[in-house]
Amino acid sequence: MDDPAPSWPSLLGHLHALVEATGPSGSEEDVVRLLVQAARPYADRLDVDAFGNVIAVRRAEADTARRCIISAHMDEIGFRVYKIEAGGFLRLEKVGGLDDRILLAQRVWIRTESGERLLGVIGTKSAHLLGEADRSAVVPYASLYVDIGARSGQEALDMGVVVGDPVGFVGSLTELGKGSGRYTAHALDDRAGCAVLLGLLERFQHSPPPVTLVVVFSVQEEVGLRGVEALARHLKGDVALALDMTAADDTPEFTAAHLRLGAGPTVKVMDFSTLAHPAIRRGLLSTAQRLSLPVQREVLRGIGTDAGALQYLGQGVPTGAISVVNRSTHSPVEVLDLRDLEGAATLLEGFLHDLPDLELRFVALD
Structure with missing residues (x-):
């Protein structure tokens, strides 16, 4: 029996190309060129700002639709x-x-x-x-x-x-073992997130998204969220999400695992940069339940994401994050599971479809 067709067939191709580029924080030029070339056919508008952030907008059919910003960083350590x-x-x-x-x-x-x-x-x-x-x-x-x-x-x-x-x-994306579905490379953090966002833009190639989608491929995340911090001063949105990697602790060095490879993407609860907005956290978990998609809840003080800066958009917007579990993070041999990567893409797509009707207030008072 043949293996079923992958639900997100372009993810690995994008990731193969992206990890080949050399782009430490502040020197992301080669990655910017790759992302602009890949995203331009699917965006109604595409800009590169003074910092180097790439911003791709795919508009909803209605001008009054909600606006969702999703950021993944392109820089590497x-x-x-x-x-x-x-x-x-x-x-x-x-x-x-x-x-x-x-x-x-x-x-x-x-x-x-x-x-x-x-x-x-x-x-x-x-x-x-x-x-x-x-x-x-x-x-x-x-x-x-x-x-x-x-x-x-x-x-x-x-x-x-x-x-x-x-x-x-130096490194290229390579599968571990044979047929494991687990891949290693440097810079999976967060070129993998960038690959997912490219796949998400492709998903809306022939029909507009249910909300206006603002995809940000950010720079200088690894040195203090600087790229998105600059964007937060002028970007407008109703909801903001970061898509990043998080650290697995399911290897022999640890006695009890909090986050496991292959157990699904994580829904952020808290890290040192942000406490996820309860409406976004509930919305993501509700989408996962509707889709029967396994997810993990992430509480990890030792990590931060672009969500920490995005939450300050305007007067403050409901903000959360989705992560892909990663072994050996911040090393030349980071490891992810393709099922977690595809799960993150599926969760994001489902959340966008649920977002028009999602209650976004911190707490309902009536």
């Missing part, structure tokens, strides 16, 4: 070239939340000002040369260096490298 040493090695400065324990011996791209990408490796002391203290030490990122094969600082400059060049992990 990474580095900038901090110093070019006389011997040709590069020193790095972090961009976003990186764990020093995982940085040794990683392959990285250095994107030069010409747009060319140069391959480098974060060097590590040979196992044959380790002392006893080395074996139990975590090398701080300030001590790390990147080897691009240059024999001198001038040779590194001749390759096109300058101080400030963005640096990101």
